[in-house]
Amino acid sequence: MNENELEEGTGGSGDATQDGAVAPVGETAPQAASEAPRLQPEFTGRAGEYFRIWIVNLVLSLLTLGIYSAWATVRNRRYFYGNTDLAGQRFDFHGSPVAILKGRLIGAALFLVYVFGAQFHWAVPLVAVVVISASFPWMLVQALRFRLANTSHRGLRFGFQGTAAAAYRAFGPLLLVSVAVLVFYFWTVGQVDVEDPENVQMNTMMILGASALVFLVSVLLMPVLWYRIRSFTMNHVSYGRHLFSAELRQGVFWGALGAAFGLGVAATMVVFLVMIAVVAVVMFGTGAVSDPDSMNPNTLLITIGLAYLLFIPAYLLPFSVWHCMTTNHVISVTRLENLGFRLRLGMMKYWWIMVSNAAVAVISLGMAIPWAKVRMERYRISCLEVTGDPNVFLAGTRRDPTATAEELGEAFDLDFGF
Amino acid sequence: MRGHWTAPGASLTRPASLRSEGGEWVVGVDPDPLEDAPHGADVEAGHSQAARAGDAGNEARAAADDVRVSSRLASIPRRLEFPGGGCFSTLDNDAVDQLLGRRGESGEASLVDRLERRWAWALVAVAALPVCLWLLFTVGLPIVAHPLANAIPERAVDTLDDAVLTLLEEQLLEPTELSLDQMLQAEAQVDRLGLNDRVDLVFHGGGDIGANALALPGGTVVFTDELVELLETDDELAAVLAHEAGHVAEKHSLRNLVQSVGAVAVLGWIFGDLSFVTDLALVSVPAVLQQLSYTRRFEREADAYAHRLLEEHGIPAACLSTALSKLVEQARGPVSELPSILQTHPGLEERIAASGDGPACGE
Numbered sequence: 001m002n003e004n005e006l007e008e009g010t011g012g013s014g015d016a017t018q019d020g021a022v023a024p025v026g027e028t029a030p031q032a033a034s035e036a037p038r039l040q041p042e043f044t045g046r047a048g049e050y051f052r053i054w055i056v057n058l059v060l061s062l063l064t065l066g067i068y069s070a071w072a073t074v075r076n077r078r079y080f081y082g083n084t085d086l087a088g089q090r091f092d093f094h095g096s097p098v099a100i101l102k103g104r105l106i107g108a109a110l111f112l113v114y115v116f117g118a119q120f121h122w123a124v125p126l127v128a129v130v131v132i133s134a135s136f137p138w139m140l141v142q143a144l145r146f147r148l149a150n151t152s153h154r155g156l157r158f159g160f161q162g163t164a165a166a167a168y169r170a171f172g173p174l175l176l177v178s179v180a181v182l183v184f185y186f187w188t189v190g191q192v193d194v195e196d197p198e199n200v201q202m203n204t205m206m207i208l209g210a211s212a213l214v215f216l217v218s219v220l221l222m223p224v225l226w227y228r229i230r231s232f233t234m235n236h237v238s239y240g241r242h243l244f245s246a247e248l249r250q251g252v253f254w255g256a257l258g259a260a261f262g263l264g265v266a267a268t269m270v271v272f273l274v275m276i277a278v279v280a281v282v283m284f285g286t287g288a289v290s291d292p293d294s295m296n297p298n299t300l301l302i303t304i305g306l307a308y309l310l311f312i313p314a315y316l317l318p319f320s321v322w323h324c325m326t327t328n329h330v331i332s333v334t335r336l337e338n339l340g341f342r343l344r345l346g347m348m349k350y351w352w353i354m355v356s357n358a359a360v361a362v363i364s365l366g367m368a369i370p371w372a373k374v375r376m377e378r379y380r381i382s383c384l385e386v387t388g389d390p391n392v393f394l395a396g397t398r399r400d401p402t403a404t405a406e407e408l409g410e411a412f413d414l415d416f417g418f
Numbered sequence: 419m420r421g422h423w424t425a426p427g428a429s430l431t432r433p434a435s436l437r438s439e440g441g442e443w444v445v446g447v448d449p450d451p452l453e454d455a456p457h458g459a460d461v462e463a464g465h466s467q468a469a470r471a472g473d474a475g476n477e478a479r480a481a482a483d484d485v486r487v488s489s490r491l492a493s494i495p496r497r498l499e500f501p502g503g504g505c506f507s508t509l510d511n512d513a514v515d516q517l518l519g520r521r522g523e524s525g526e527a528s529l530v531d532r533l534e535r536r537w538a539w540a541l542v543a544v545a546a547l548p549v550c551l552w553l554l555f556t557v558g559l560p561i562v563a564h565p566l567a568n569a570i571p572e573r574a575v576d577t578l579d580d581a582v583l584t585l586l587e588e589q590l591l592e593p594t595e596l597s598l599d600q601m602l603q604a605e606a607q608v609d610r611l612g613l614n615d616r617v618d619l620v621f622h623g624g625g626d627i628g629a630n631a632l633a634l635p636g637g638t639v640v641f642t643d644e645l646v647e648l649l650e651t652d653d654e655l656a657a658v659l660a661h662e663a664g665h666v667a668e669k670h671s672l673r674n675l676v677q678s679v680g681a682v683a684v685l686g687w688i689f690g691d692l693s694f695v696t697d698l699a700l701v702s703v704p705a706v707l708q709q710l711s712y713t714r715r716f717e718r719e720a721d722a723y724a725h726r727l728l729e730e731h732g733i734p735a736a737c738l739s740t741a742l743s744k745l746v747e748q749a750r751g752p753v754s755e756l757p758s759i760l761q762t763h764p765g766l767e768e769r770i771a772a773s774g775d776g777p778a779c780g781e
Contacts, residue, residue: 049492052536052539053491056530056539057534058543059547059550062547078491083492088422090494090507116570121581155424155503155504156428358696361700362696362700366696391431394427
C-alpha cells in the first residue's frame with residue numbers, strides 16, 4: 001500500500017468527536033492533495049468474456065420475450081462495475097432486476113401510448129414532448145437515486161441526495177424556456193399553409209425564420225442548461241455519509257460549445273470538398289463529362305452514397321469535442337473529502353474510438369458491440385486519475401434511513417435512454 | 419482463501435484471509451503495517467474513527483449459513499457479506515464455490531453463469547440469435563399484432579380515417595373529375611361484392627400517385643380518377659375493390675403499425691445504444707426491410723382475400739391479375755427496377771401465379 005506516502009501537516013482537524021455528525025474526515029487543504037498518493041483506476045473487463053455474457057443474456061431475453069432483459073441488465077452492469085478497479089478494490093452493482101423491470105414496463109407503456117396516440121392525433125407528439133420535458137427533472141432524480149444507491153465501493157454505498165423539488169429549482173425555468181420555444185415552433189409551422197400559392201415566399205421565410213430562431217435559442221440554452229444539470233447532479237452525489245462537491249465553471253461549457261461548433265463546421269467543409277473531388281474523379285474517369293448520357297445513373301448514386309458515409313465521422317466530431325471537454329471539466333473539479341479527481345479524455349482519441357467502434361459494430365452485424373463497449377470503457381477509465389486515501393470514509397446515510405428505504409422500495413430504474 | 423475485509427460502517431479495507439472452521443467462516447485480517455508508522459493527524463483520525471465505527475478487530479466470524487454470498491459472474495470478485503455488515507471480497511471464485519460446496523449456488527444466476535462461461539454456449543447463442551429474431555418477426559409480432567389491432571376501438575379507427583383522408587386531400591390528392599356514370603359504375607361494385615357495410619368508397623384525382631387505390635384502416639377506400647379510367651370493366655374494378663377490402667378486413671394498416679414499431683423496439687434494444695451510426699445501420703435499415711417484408715406479406719393476404727371474394731361472386735380471380743398488369747404497365751418506372759427486398763409489393767409474376775388456373779378475365 002502506498003499510504004505511507006501520505007504526508008499531511010496542514011489544514012483539517014482531527015477533532016471528529018461529534019458522533020453521528022457528518023465527519024470532517026480528511027478535510028485536507030487542496031495543496032495537500034498534490035502530495036497525496038495517486039491512484040490509477042483500471043478497467044479489467046475483457047472483450048471475449050463480455051461477449052459471452054452479452055450474447056447469452058441477449059438470447060435469454062429474446063426467448064423470454066423481454067422479461068429476462070431486466071436480469072440481463074443487472075448482469076451487464078455487474079460485469080462493468082465489477083471490473084472497474086480503484087485502489088485494488090472493485091465497484092459493485094446491487095440493483096434489483098424487479099425494479100428495473102418495473103421501470104421498463106412503465107417505459108414500454110408510455111412508448112406504446114405515444115406511438116399509437118401519434119397516429120390518432122397530431123397533437124400527441126407535442127403533448128408528449130411537453131410532458132417528458134416537464135417530468136425530466138423528476139425522472140433524472142429517480143434514475144440517479146436508483147443507480148447510485150445501488151452502487152458500492154469498499155462496502156460503502158453511493159447515493160443521490162438531490163430531490164425533485166431541488167432539481168426543478170435548479171433547472172426548471174430553463175427547461176420551461178426550451179419547451180416554450182418548441183411549442184412556439186410547432187405553432188408557427190402549424191399556422192403556415194405551405195401550399196398557399198400566393199404567399200409561398202412569405203411562408204417559406206416564416207418557417208425558415210422560426211427554425212433559425214429555435215435552433216439559435218436551443219444552441220444558446222445548451223451550455224447553461226448543461227452547466228446547471230451537471231452542477232446539480234455532481235453536488236448531490238454521496239458516498240457513505242460524505243458528499244461530493246464540484247464547483248463547475250459555466251465558461252467551460254461555452255468554450256466547449258464554441259469548439260464543437262467550429263470543428264463541426266470545419267469537418268463538414270472538408271467532407272464536402274472530398275465529396276466533390278470524388279464525384280469529379282468518377283465523372284472524368286467514366287468519361288461522363290464529355291458525354292453525360294453515357295453515365296450510368298447508378299454509378300453516380302453509389303458514388304454519392306459512399307461519399308456520404310464520410311459525413312458520419314464529421315458528425316461525430318462535435319459530439320466528441322463537447323463530451324470530452326465538459327466531462328473532463330466536471331470530473332476534474334469534483335472532490336470527495338480528501339479525494340481529488342482528474343479526467344483527461346482526449347477528444348481526438350475519443351472520436352477515433354467512437355468512429356472505429358461504430359464501423360466495426362456495423363461490419364460485424366452487431367457482434368462486435370461487446371468488444372466496442374469494453375474498448376471504450378477501458379479508454380475512459382484509463383483517463384481517470386484519483387488522488388487521496390480511499391480508506392477513511394464512513395458509512396451512514398445523510399438522511400433518515402427509513403425514508404430512504406421507503407423511497408427505494410418505490411424506486412424504479414428509468415433507463416430508457418434519455 | 420485470500421481477499422480483502424471491509425469492516426462494517428467504513429471504507430477501511432485490509433488484506434485478509436478466510437477459512438472454514440466447522441460450520442463457521444472466519445476472516446482473519448492481516449496486521450496493519452502502518453500501525454506504528456508515523457502519519458498525519460487527519461489520516462490517523464480517519465483511520466481510527468473508521469476502525470471505531472466498524473469495531474473491526476482482527477477477526478470476524480459467522481455461521482456459514484448466515485453469510486450472504488453474491489452470485490458468480492465472470493471473473494469479478496465475490497462478495498461475502500457477514501451478518502454484522504462486514505464484507506469479505508475475493509477474486510478467488512473457485513475457492514468460494516468450493517467453500518459453498520454443499521450449499522451450492524442459487525437458481526437462475528448459477529445456470530446463466532454456466533452458460534456464460536463456455537464458448538460453446540456463446541456460439542450456440544450466436545446461432546440462435548438470428549433464429550430468435552426471425553421467429554419473433556415472422557411469428558411472434560404478427561401474433562401479438564392481431565389482438566392489439568382488434569383492441570383499438572372502431573370509433574378511434576374512424577377518426578384515424580378522417581384524419582388521414584384530410585391529410586391526403588391536402589398533400590397528395592386532388593378533387594375528382596370523374597363523371598357521375600363512372601362513379602356509379604365503381605360504386606355498383608361495392609354492392610355487387612356485398613361490401614356495403616364494410617367499405618366506404620371515395621374518389622379523388624390521383625395527382626402524383628396516378629392510377630392507384632388506397633385502403634384506410636376504418637374502411638375508407640380511395641380510388642383515383644386515373645384508376646377508374648384505366649380499368650374500365652366492372653370485373654377489374656371489382657377485383658381491385660376486393661383487394662382493398664382485404665386490407666380493411668384483415669386490419670393491415672394497424673397490424674403493420676404494431677409490427678413495425680415492435681421490430682424497431684426490439685432491434686433498438688439489442689443494437690441501439692452505441693451511437694447513431696449503429697442505430698442507422700443495425701436498427702433503422704433492418705427495421706425498414708422488415709416492414710417492407712410485412713407489407714409484401716399483407717399484399718399477398720389481400721390478394722388471397724380478393725380471390726376468394728371474387729370467386730364467391732362468380733367473378734374470375736384472374737381479373738385481379740389483369741387489373742394489376744394494367745397498373746404495373748402504366749406505372750413502370752425506376753421503382754419497379756428495385757430488387758424485390760426493397761419492394762412494397764410482391765412481384766407481378768408471383769401475384770398472377772397466385773390467382774390460380776381459373777377462367778380468364780372477361781370470359
